[in-house]
Amino acid sequence: MLATLLGAALLGGSRAASIALPAVDPDCRRQLATAGTLPAPACLRQAYAQPSTRWPAPQVDAGVAWQELGPLPGLVAPPDNPTTPAKVALGQRLFNDPQLSRSGQIACASCHERDLAFADGRRVSFGHDRQAGRRNAPSVAMSGHLQRLFWDGRAATLEDQALLPIADPKEMAFSADAAAARLRGDATYRRAFAAVFGNDRIETRQLAQAIAAFERSLAPPPSRLDRFISGRHDQLDDQQLQGLHLFRTRARCMNCHSGPALTDHGFHNLGLHFHGGRRQDLGRYEVTGDPAASGRFRTPSLRGVARSAPYMHNGAIARLDAVLLFYNVGGGKPRPRTGSGAHGPFPAPDPQLQPLQLTRDELQAIQAFLQTL
Structure with a gap:
């Protein structure tokens, strides 16, 4: 037990061990404490067999x-945009639909492809009229766990983020209002929005909420x-x-x-x-x-x-x-x-x-x- 407690103290643990843990032997403690060297794998196995709270500092x-x-916690949706399977499904359809762009040829998924970890593999993305942007399209798979969105942090929430690419003149070159108006002409969209939001008006706020709900669902598996x-x-x-x-x-x-x-x-x-x-x-x-x-x-x-x-x-x-x-x-x-x-x-x-x-x-x-x- 003494060896276990000494190992826990060395490894940065803040609490005394309450159960028996694999001890870190003296030679491994010396290796871990030697600056500028990489401990042997067997020594690292001992150190990292401890709970992560007692790993080397x-x-x-x-x-x-x-x-x-540590593992990702479960996502908690904002109170004004609770997640439902139907909303996620609607958001996925919108994410993949080029009707949200002026040309009708560019979707959110054009720059965030599932097969490329929801990025696009390009140095910078291209958008309306093949215009090249100046920034790389980051993966959106972790977007629900981030505190600010875009490389410059200009969006505080996924709901804020969802509509900005639609209006960007180098991306989808449209407007959220125009995109919503276009979708209102589609009876299948009207039914889908009515099933999710209780009305078929297809407002821009609903558009943002559905896309955000889908993006929150993309958190990677363990x-x-x-x-x-x-x-x-x-x-x-x-x-x-x-x-x-x-x-x-x-x-x-x-x-x-x-x-x-x-x-x-x-x-x-x-x-x-x-x-x-x-x-x-x-x-x-x-x-x-x-x-x-x-x-x-x-x-x-x-x-x-x-x-x-x-x-x-x-x-x-x-x-x-x-x-x-x-x-x-x-x-x-x-x-x-x-x-x-x-x-x-x-x-x-x-x-x-x-x-x-x-x-x-x-x-x-x-x-x-x-x-x-």
Whole structure:
């Protein structure tokens, strides 16, 4: 019992053990406490056989409000938009219907394909008249678990988010009112809206609520990591377990990607804003006007990350291994341009981006772990 309590204390547990747990032997405790080294897989098996509340403490910066990894909680719909199977089915039909666009050729699903983890696999999406956008289409599979939507966080709820692409001149180039009016001419839609909402008026608010209900239904099933946390320790092989440990420690990933949703729901500057250039995008600043937000973009969830390439707000990095190399060198380090006529404040470097000096094998282990999410 003494060994168990010592192991729990070393691993960051906040409560004394109330049941017998696998002990972490002295050699493993030494390995876990040795900075800059990766403990042997057998040692990691001992450490991560503990409940997740007693796992090795993550390496995060002072003041970071991190959460332990864990399974996704059940979604609670807002009181004014309760989820029902019929509403989800209606939302799915709307999500896949190009009638919501001016041309009648572009649906929500055009940029969020089920077979591509509800992203589209492109660096940036194209929309009305084949116009290219300037941002990557993120997966919407986790949208119900996010606190703000879009890369710049301009929508606070899924209901707010649902109608904005319809009106965007580079996306669907229509209006929510015009889309609703078009649907009113379809008797099958009138019957479906009447069955869900009690009337067949097909209002824009109902349109948003149905699409939002469908998007909330897209939360991914339990991952291999979830099953590992629940006690099925055969779900991660040795390399993936090493990746989990590195993710939590020397790779510093838990600074921004923690909790069940694997995001801090915050906004960060990775140095990919191209300030002063043709591709300048200042992200959150364009919504808030706050100079401190310049160049910051929403932290995406990492659930399903291996299936949602390319990466970053502008799709600039095509492969997951390249993303890890980018972080390993400390992210982008642009310098202010002089005389460029740039508008908006130059984004301050994000202090959480630091060179990691991880080896190739360690980066491969992290990638193997990310593929379990």
